[in-house]
């Protein structure tokens with residue numbers, strides 16, 4: 001049987017913009033076969049019965065009119081030949097195709113007037129309901145702004161404003177059944193109305209629905225581009241009845257899934273939204289990380305003053321920003337922290353032996369410089385620790401430079417200045433830079449450049465004490481080393497216990513990027529370097 005173009009209302013010709021199926025495809029009754037579009041509306045032409053698409057008689061870009069055969073449907077294997085459905089069914093009146101142009105029954109000519117926007121000729125469509133209302137009383141609309149969306153079981157149609165003006169009445173409600181001539185809204189049009197079709201101005205009396213005079217019916221809204229939204233005034237907020245370019249089946253799916261189609265990017269012809277777009281949108285929303293705080297149970301707000309005296313102090317901007325960053329990292333990165341200890345007895349002996357020389361050079365050498373040096377060597381060995389996960393989660397950005405961020409405790413809050421190209425610097429240079437950057441941090445003299453470009457961070461709390469802690473990764477870096485207080489501990493040397501200086505280390509990493517085995521290898525390598533300084537000389 002032939003699949004033909006149904007009654008298109010006042011529209012003569014429309015363009016085929018999409019073939020929804022291919023020759024040989026099986027379709028069920030009502031499955032969309034092609035999509036046609038006029039300058040203001042689009043409509044899916046469904047299969048009148050189940051069957052197999054035998055041949056197409058049209059191609060994308062063809063102009064078609066009522067009665068044209070678009071495809072031939074054969075009976076599915078083993079089934080009776082496809083019969084044309086009953087009379088009424090044959091041509092599928094598609095509300096969509098129905099001219100959706102606002103009908104203005106106003107006489108043209110005057111200055112300010114109220115214009116009734118009516119449902120235009122919607123072809124043979126029946127059971128048409130209002131599914132969306134994009135306006136409310138008092139809204140200012142521009143030409144082509146969406147007013148309402150109508151839908152039948154086979155098509156949808158957006159009714160757009162023919163004229164700019166203010167909505168003084170919304171005469172329909174969602175789910176209300178409408179037909180040609182139904183009063184949708186009343187528009188107060190200011191200025192001189194155009195006498196032509198589009199002109200609905202003039203007179204005071206709202207003209208009765210006059211479908212016949214209806215200005216060009218406007219079927220389904222074409223993609224945004226097609227709607228040359230005339231610039232109204234440069235003033236108020238135009239209630240952007242965001243144009244959605246999607247067919248009825250897609251709209252239905254979106255409603256079922258609770259998807260706001262204005263948020264969906266269309267990949268179909270002329271950015272038409274397809275069912276796959278809706279599904280992809282849902283998938284993305286379900287998998288994307290929640291915005292900081294979003295979707296998390298909130299901590300209760302408590303009136304602490306009820307229980308005793310309190311004092312409220314403002315947090316510095318540095319602390320506020322630091323808190324945001326920490327929260328963002330904590331909720332976005334699956335953290336794992338791995339603990340280990342390095343025997344730094346020899347390192348400490350060597351470091352102390354440098355004291356006089358360091359004083360001559362005017363620098364203070366702390367364990368931190370050796371830690372930075374050792375971390376650079378370990379990062380070269382394990383480049384994935386010196387990387388960032390691409391936002392799409394599909395790529396790892398390996399950085400060929402090594403810039404070490406160093407957490408500095410300041411009265412204003414935590415700051416993390418960055419030692420650039422740390423792997424190319426000597427212990428003397430690193431020591432000087434640690435002193436310089438921490439002094440600048442505490443004196444609030446750090447520049448933006450000092451705070452950018454880190455690839456790995458170290459948070460040293462050793463001078464304060466503690467046996468270990470779990471640092472939070474400084475995202476988008478993927479790992480951070482926490483350093484606690486060095487202690488003298490008895491270590492078994494194979495024959496007896498020896499007093500050794502032991503440095504506790506805690507490596508936190510983004511488990512999406514670093515697996516436990518790699519984290520363990522990194523730590524073993526790092527503690528090995530710190531325990532045997534000679535190995536550092538090999539780097």
Ligand code: CAO
Pocket residue numbers: 365366367368369406407408409410414434438459460461462463471472483484485486487503
């Ligand atoms: N164990 C024992 N002693 C340590 C040590 C450790 N792990 N690390 C440093 N020390 C010693 C130093 O050798 C120094 O001793 P001397 O004065 O006798 O030589 C003393 O502690 C003070 O060191 P320092 O703090 O001046 O210098 P540093 O290079 O170790 O650290 C800096 C510099 C800026 C990292 C540090 O001052 C700082 O601000 N740390 C706080 C970091 C922080 O707040 N992290 C938490 C962030 S939230 O994750």
